[in-house]
Amino acid sequence: MLHIGCHLSAAKGFFAMGKTALSIGADTFQFFTRNPRGSRAKALDPTDAQKLNELASEHSFAVLLAHAPYTINPCSANADTRAFALETMQDDLARLEATPNNLYNFHPGSHVGQGVETGIQQIAETLNHILQPAQTTTVLLETMAGKGSEVGSQFEELREILDRVSLEAHMGICLDTCHVFDAGYDIVNDLDGVLTAFDRVIGLNRLKAIHINDSIFGLSSHKDRHAKIGEGKIGLDAFTRIINHPALRHLPFYLETPNELPGYRAEIALLRSLYREI
Ligand code: FE
Ligand code: FE
Ligand code: ZN
Numbered sequence: 250m251l252h253i254g255c256h257l258s259a260a261k262g263f264f265a266m267g268k269t270a271l272s273i274g275a276d277t278f279q280f281f282t283r284n285p286r287g288s289r290a291k292a293l294d295p296t297d298a299q300k301l302n303e304l305a306s307e308h309s310f311a312v313l314l315a316h317a318p319y320t321i322n323p324c325s326a327n328a329d330t331r332a333f334a335l336e337t338m339q340d341d342l343a344r345l346e347a348t349p350n351n352l353y354n355f356h357p358g359s360h361v362g363q364g365v366e367t368g369i370q371q372i373a374e375t376l377n378h379i380l381q382p383a384q385t386t387t388v389l390l391e392t393m394a395g396k397g398s399e400v401g402s403q404f405e406e407l408r409e410i411l412d413r414v415s416l417e418a419h420m421g422i423c424l425d426t427c428h429v430f431d432a433g434y435d436i437v438n439d440l441d442g443v444l445t446a447f448d449r450v451i452g453l454n455r456l457k458a459i460h461i462n463d464s465i466f467g468l469s470s471h472k473d474r475h476a477k478i479g480e481g482k483i484g485l486d487a488f489t490r491i492i493n494h495p496a497l498r499h500l501p502f503y504l505e506t507p508n509e510l511p512g513y514r515a516e517i518a519l520l521r522s523l524y525r526e527i
Pocket of ligand 3: 425427428473474475
């Protein structure tokens with residue numbers, strides 16, 4: 250069975266997201282841990298979290314994907330900005346224990362002129378502060394498009410971060426199809442080659458989730474503009490190969506395409522129809 254969901258609004262709480270996911274044919278979902286632009290998280294409602302945990306287990310949901318706000322920057326040149334990223338992620342991880350055994354994805358950050366090596370060092374330092382041996386959440390680095398000074402558009406950079414993290418077992422990668430294509434990995438014409446490179450540099454055992462997005466712009470565009478599935482430069486044939494690929498087909502897929510719920514429902518149905526049960 251294809252494990253697939255989409256990004257949902259967290260405004261009405263955990264249980265509401267679970268019900269929404271079911272209503273659109275999803276068996277998982279992604280959500281922001283707090284307002285993506287703001288800093289303050291809503292007070293955690295443990296009863297609501299518990300209701301979601303029960304719903305998810307009743308309906309055999311795949312792992313859920315919490316997404317850190319995209320405004321934090323753990324490799325900012327400004328020490329206060331770095332400290333804010335660390336505190337935000339630490340708080341998110343503490344709260345996520347109310348919905349245990351799921352995934353937490355973040356954008357590695359932008360080194361803003363400090364150089365990629367300094368960026369990598371600062372990201373790893375942040376992770377070494379926040380990861381706890383007993384945590385149940387796996388923290389994911391997202392593959393980035395390489396916009397501006399973003400760290401993490403090349404597999405080698407992600408590997409270097411992982412190499413510097415002491416609790417590497419709590420870490421993984423979320424591969425965003427739009428971003429890797431933007432970054433120059435040709436998943437349209439050479440999916441096998443890209444996955445072989447991923448395995449050699451990072452290890453496929455570290456790949457925990459896929460953001461499944463088409464791209465408005467072409468290979469190596471570094472633009473990060475998502476398109477609906479089949480309406481961008483990646484295209485439906487490539488997505489059919491991606492969801493069925495032996496190295497990927499068991500992973501959870503999360504749509505972050507420009508859609509409201511009816512559009513997401515249609516994309517989930519479309520991708521399910523293209524998935525070959527084996
Ligand atoms: Fe993201
Ligand atoms: Fe993404
Ligand atoms: Zn993106």
